[in-house]
Amino acid sequence: MSAGDRGCGLLSSLLWSCFACDSFAGYSCGPACHACSSTCVAPQHNLDNVMKQHDGRGARPPREGAPLASTAGNPWNRSPPRSTPAAAPSSTTLASSGGSPAAGRAAGHARAEMRLYGINAVQAVFKARPQALRKLYLSEARIPQFKALLAWCVSQRIGYRVVEEADLSKLAASAHHEGIVAEVLRVAPQPLQEWLAALPQGPVLALWLDGVGNPHNFGAMLRSSAHFGVAGLLLPAGSTLGLSGAAARVAEGGAEAVPLVQLPGTATAMAQLRQAGFAIAATLVDGGQDVFAAALPQRLVYVMGAESEGMDRAFARDCDLQLSIRGSGKVESLNVASATAVFQAAWHARVLA
Structure with missing residues (x-):
C-alpha cells in the first residue's frame, strides 16, 4: 500500500501521526504533514474537527449517564490504577495543609509540580530532564518547532493539547508564554x-x-x-x-x-x-x-x-x-x-x- 493510500492514522492513544513518513508530526490531519509535507488523503479530518473531538488527552469524556470508558490508556489520567491504592499523605503534609487529607494531597501536588512557559524554559527542561514533563500545552504555530518534544509525549504517554493563544495566557497567567506552557516536576534544593x-x-x-x-x-x-x-x-x-x-x-x-x-x-x-x-x-x-x-x-x-x-x-x-x-x-x-x-x-x- 502506498503512502498516499494510507493517509493519516490514529494511534491507540488517539494522537494523530503521519503514515506517509512514519513519524509523529503533531496534528498532521490538514493540508500537509508537518514533518514530510505529505498531503492528507482524508481531507474531512481537518485540524478544527480533530481538535473538537480529540487532543493529547485522548477521547472526550462521555455524556452524562453514558457508560464510562476505561482511563487506563489516558496519558492525562495520573491517578493510580484501582488495584493499587494511592499512598496516604505523610503527617508532615497533612500538618502543613491544615490536617485535611484532600488538602494534604493538593499541597503535595502543588509543591511537586510547577507550570513553566516560554520556548527556552521548556526546551531546557526537555533537554536536561525530559522525564520531568507532566503536561504540555502549545499553540498550533509551535507544532513544527516542538516535533521532538511532541514525539516524546507520544512515546511516554504524556498528555498534551493544542490550544488558543488566549488559553495559553490564562494557563501561564502571563502574555509572555511564547506559545508553549508545560507542567513539570520541581527539583528540590x-x-x-x-x-x-x-x-x-x-x-x-x-x-x-x-x-x-x-x-x-x-x-x-x-x-x-x-x-x-x-x-x-x-x-x-x-x-x-x-x-x-x-x-x-x-x-x-x-x-x-x-x-x-x-x-x-x-x-x-x-x-x-x-x-x-x-x-x-x-x-x-x-x-x-x-x-x-x-x-x-x-x-x-x-x-x-x-x-x-x-x-x-x-x-x-x-x-x-x-x-x-x-x-x-x-x-x-x-x-x-x-x-x-x-x-x-x-x-x-x-x-x-
Missing part, C-alpha cells in the same frame, strides 16, 4: 553538604541570596549565573524563594543549568563553606573595596542582598571581603540582578581568564 561534596576542585563561584524575593530578579540572576558558570544559588534557612514560572521564563533556560542549594543556619553555613575552601564576600552599594581592584579568591561566594535594603550589615561585617561596584554616582545603585552580573563578570575575567 540540595542540602549544602551534598552540594559541597559534589563540587570539583579548583575555581568555583556561587551566590548566597540574602533576602532576594522578586521572581524577575531571581530569573535574571539565574540567567547570568548560567552564562558565567556559577555552581549554585544558595538559599538561606527559612527562605521561601523558589523557582516560579515567571523566574524560569526570565532565566531563558538558565534555571536548568544552576542548582539551588538549601543552607542551614547562617553560622553553620559560613563554617561549612570556609571549610570547603570558600571565601565569603559581602556585596555593598558603597563602602566596600572596588571589585575590579580586589584580589578575588578562586573559590568565592558572593552574598547578594535584598532588592531594597541590600544585605544585612551585621552579616556583611562577618564576611571575609566587602566589595562594591564603582559608578558615576548619577544613580544610587544598580538593580540586584544587574549588580550580580557585574560581580560575576569581574570574577570570571580575573580568575578564569
Whole structure:
C-alpha cells in the first residue's frame, strides 16, 4: 500500500501521526504533514474537527449517564490504577495543609509540580530532564518547532493539547508564554553538604541570596549565573524563594543549568563553606573595596542582598571581603540582578581568564 493510500492514522492513544513518513508530526490531519509535507488523503479530518473531538488527552469524556470508558490508556489520567491504592499523605503534609487529607494531597501536588512557559524554559527542561514533563500545552504555530518534544509525549504517554493563544495566557497567567506552557516536576534544593561534596576542585563561584524575593530578579540572576558558570544559588534557612514560572521564563533556560542549594543556619553555613575552601564576600552599594581592584579568591561566594535594603550589615561585617561596584554616582545603585552580573563578570575575567 502506498503512502498516499494510507493517509493519516490514529494511534491507540488517539494522537494523530503521519503514515506517509512514519513519524509523529503533531496534528498532521490538514493540508500537509508537518514533518514530510505529505498531503492528507482524508481531507474531512481537518485540524478544527480533530481538535473538537480529540487532543493529547485522548477521547472526550462521555455524556452524562453514558457508560464510562476505561482511563487506563489516558496519558492525562495520573491517578493510580484501582488495584493499587494511592499512598496516604505523610503527617508532615497533612500538618502543613491544615490536617485535611484532600488538602494534604493538593499541597503535595502543588509543591511537586510547577507550570513553566516560554520556548527556552521548556526546551531546557526537555533537554536536561525530559522525564520531568507532566503536561504540555502549545499553540498550533509551535507544532513544527516542538516535533521532538511532541514525539516524546507520544512515546511516554504524556498528555498534551493544542490550544488558543488566549488559553495559553490564562494557563501561564502571563502574555509572555511564547506559545508553549508545560507542567513539570520541581527539583528540590540540595542540602549544602551534598552540594559541597559534589563540587570539583579548583575555581568555583556561587551566590548566597540574602533576602532576594522578586521572581524577575531571581530569573535574571539565574540567567547570568548560567552564562558565567556559577555552581549554585544558595538559599538561606527559612527562605521561601523558589523557582516560579515567571523566574524560569526570565532565566531563558538558565534555571536548568544552576542548582539551588538549601543552607542551614547562617553560622553553620559560613563554617561549612570556609571549610570547603570558600571565601565569603559581602556585596555593598558603597563602602566596600572596588571589585575590579580586589584580589578575588578562586573559590568565592558572593552574598547578594535584598532588592531594597541590600544585605544585612551585621552579616556583611562577618564576611571575609566587602566589595562594591564603582559608578558615576548619577544613580544610587544598580538593580540586584544587574549588580550580580557585574560581580560575576569581574570574577570570571580575573580568575578564569
